[in-house]
Amino acid sequence: MSTLIALAVVFAELSLLAFGGTNSILPEMQRQTVEVHHWLGEHEFAALFALAQAAPGPNMMVVSLIGWRVAGLAGALTTTAAVATPSSVLTLLVSGAWYRFRDKPWRKALQTGLMPVTAGLLMASAALLTTATTLDWTTAAVTVAATGLFLFTRFNPLLALAAAAVLGALGFVA
Amino acid sequence: MSDTHPTPTLAALFLNFFTIGLCGFGGVGPWARRMVVEQRRWMSAAEFTDMLGLCQFLPGGNVMNLTIALGARFHGIPGAIAAFLGLMTGPVAIVIGLGAIYDQYAGLPAVRHAFAALAAAASALVIANALKIAEPLRKRPLAAAVATVTFVTIALLRLPLLAALPVLALASTALLWRFGR
Numbered sequence: 001m002s003t004l005i006a007l008a009v010v011f012a013e014l015s016l017l018a019f020g021g022t023n024s025i026l027p028e029m030q031r032q033t034v035e036v037h038h039w040l041g042e043h044e045f046a047a048l049f050a051l052a053q054a055a056p057g058p059n060m061m062v063v064s065l066i067g068w069r070v071a072g073l074a075g076a077l078t079t080t081a082a083v084a085t086p087s088s089v090l091t092l093l094v095s096g097a098w099y100r101f102r103d104k105p106w107r108k109a110l111q112t113g114l115m116p117v118t119a120g121l122l123m124a125s126a127a128l129l130t131t132a133t134t135l136d137w138t139t140a141a142v143t144v145a146a147t148g149l150f151l152f153t154r155f156n157p158l159l160a161l162a163a164a165a166v167l168g169a170l171g172f173v174a
Numbered sequence: 175m176s177d178t179h180p181t182p183t184l185a186a187l188f189l190n191f192f193t194i195g196l197c198g199f200g201g202v203g204p205w206a207r208r209m210v211v212e213q214r215r216w217m218s219a220a221e222f223t224d225m226l227g228l229c230q231f232l233p234g235g236n237v238m239n240l241t242i243a244l245g246a247r248f249h250g251i252p253g254a255i256a257a258f259l260g261l262m263t264g265p266v267a268i269v270i271g272l273g274a275i276y277d278q279y280a281g282l283p284a285v286r287h288a289f290a291a292l293a294a295a296a297s298a299l300v301i302a303n304a305l306k307i308a309e310p311l312r313k314r315p316l317a318a319a320v321a322t323v324t325f326v327t328i329a330l331l332r333l334p335l336l337a338a339l340p341v342l343a344l345a346s347t348a349l350l351w352r353f354g355r
Contacts, residue, residue, distance in 0.1 A: 013336055014335075015233065015234055016233050016234075017233060017335050017336060017339050018233045018234050018235070019233050019339070019343075020230075020307075021230075021234075021235055021236050022235050023300060023303065025335065026300070027328045027329060027332075027335070028328070028334070028335035028336075031332055031334070031335075035332070046293045046296075046297070047276075047289055047293055048273075049293070049296060050289060050292045050293035050295075050296040051269070051272055051273065051276055051289075051292075052269055053292075053296045053299065054272060054292070055265055055268045055269040055272055056195065056196050056197065056202075056264070056265055056268060057195045057196070057202060057261070057262070057264065057265025057266075057268070057269075058195070058202055058235045058237050058238055058261065058262075058265065059235060060235045060238065061265055061266070061269040064265075064266045064269050064270065065269050065270070065272075065273050068269075068270050068273050069273060073270070076266060076270055077266075080262065080266055083234075084234070084235075084238060084258065084262070086234075087232065087233050087234025087235075087238070087239060088234065088238070088239070088242045088254065088258065090232055090233070090234070091228075091229065091232055091234065091239045091242040091243050092242055092243075092246055092251070092254060094228070094232060095225075095228060095242075095243040095246065095247070098228045102224075109347055109350070109351045110343075110347050111231060112347070112350050112351075112354065113343060113344075113346040113347025113348070113349075113350050113351070114231075114343055114346070114347070115317065116311060116314075116317040116318070116320040116321040116324070116346055116350075117320060117321070117324050117339070117342045117343050117346050118307065119304070119307045119308040119311055119317075119321040119324075120320065120321035120322065120323070120324025120325040120327075120328070120342075121324060121325075121328060122300070122303060122304035122307050122308070123304045123308060123321065123324075123325045123329070124324070124325050124328040124329035125300050125304065126297065126300045126301040126303075126304040127325070127329045128329055129296070129297045129300050130297040130300075130301065132293075132297075133290070133293040133294045133296070133297045134294065134297075135290055138291075139290055139291065139293075139294040140294075142291050142294035142295055142298070143294045143295070143297050143298045143301070144298075145298075146294070146295040146298030146299070146302075147298040147301045147302050147305075149298075150298055150299060150301075150302035151302050151305060151306070157299060160295060160298075161292055161295050161296065161299075163295075164291040164292055164294065164295035165288040165289070165291055165292040165295075166288070167291050168287040168288040168289065168290055168291025168292065169284045169285070169287060169288035169291075170284075171284070171287060172291075173287055173290060173291035173294070174286075174287050174290035174291065
C-alpha cells in the first residue's frame with residue numbers, strides 16, 4: 001500500500017510539470033523511480049521506455065508500464081490515474097477561461113518563455129535515455145542511424161523500431 | 175454549437191477515442207484531428223486547432239488533455255471521463271500485455287539483444303524529436319541560452335524538476351519578454 005501511495009505522489013507531481021507533453025518529464029521520472037526510490041535500474045527504465053514505444057496510444061504509456069512493473073495492475077492503474085488527474089483538473093478549469101485570455105499579452109509571453117525550457121527538457125530526456133541505452137558501439141550505431149532516419153526521411157518510425165529489434169534478435173547488436 | 179456540428183453522445187465519445195487510442199502509434203494527435211474534424215465533424219478545423227493549442231500549452235499529455243477539454247465541452251465532467259477512458263483503456267491493456275510477454279521471455283539472449291537494439295532506436299526517437307523542437311532556437315541566442323541552462327540543470331546537475339521548473343519558466347518568460355527581439 002505504501003508503494004502505491006508513493007507511486008501516486010511521484011506521478012501526480014510529474015503531471016503538473018509535464019509542459020510540452022510526457023517526454024519532457026522523462027528525466028524527473030528517471031530520477032524519482034531510479035535514483036530516489038530505487039524501484040527500477042537505469043537500464044530497466046530505458047527498456048520499459050522502449051517497450052512502451054511498441055504500444056499504440058498516447059506517448060505516455062511508459063507511465064502505466066512503470067506502475068505495472070513496480071506494483072502490478074494496481075500500480076499501473078495508480079500511476080496512470082496519478083499522472084492524468086492533476087493536469088486534467090487544470091485543463092477542465094482553464095479550458096473555459098482560455099478563450100477570454102487568448103489575446104492577452106501575458107499569455108503569449110508565457111508561451112514564448114516556456115518554449116526554450118521545453119526544448120531544454122527534451123534535450124535532457126534524449127541525453128539521459130541515450131546514456132542508458134548505449135551499451136557498446138553497436139547500440140550507439142543503431143541510435144545514430146535511427147536518428148538520421150527520423151530526421152531526414154519520412155520512413156515509418158514503427159518500421160525502424162521493428163527493424164532494430166530484428167537486427168538485435170539476429171545477434172547484430174549488443 | 176451550430177447544427178452542422180453534431181453533439182456526440184457519451185458512448186460516441188468513448189468509442190471514437192477508443193479507436194484513436196488503438197490506431198495511433200508514436201503519438202495520437204494527427205489521428206485525433208482526422209476523427210474529430212473530418213470524420214465525425216464534432217467541431218470545425220479552427221475550433222480544433224484552438225483547443226489543441228490550449229492542450230499543448232497546459233502540462234500533461236496533449237491528446238489526453240484534448241479528451242478532457244473536448245469531452246467537457248459537450249457533456250461536462252462525464253463527457254471528459256468518457257473520452258479519457260476511451261483513449262486510455264486499450265493502450266494501457268496492451269502495454270501491460272507487452273510487459274507480461276517481455277517478463278516471460280526476457281531471459282532469452284535473442285530477446286535481450288532485440289530489446290537492447292529497440293531501446294537504442296527508441297532513444298533516437300526522443301533525440302530526433304528534441305532536435306526538431308530545438309531547431310528554431312538556432313536563430314534566437316537568448317532562447318538557446320535558456321534551453322542550455324535547462325539542459326544543464328536537469329541532465330547534468332539532476333536538480334528536482336519541481337523546484338527547477340517554476341524558476342526556469344518565470345526567468346525565461348521575464349528574460350524573453352524584456353530582451354527578446
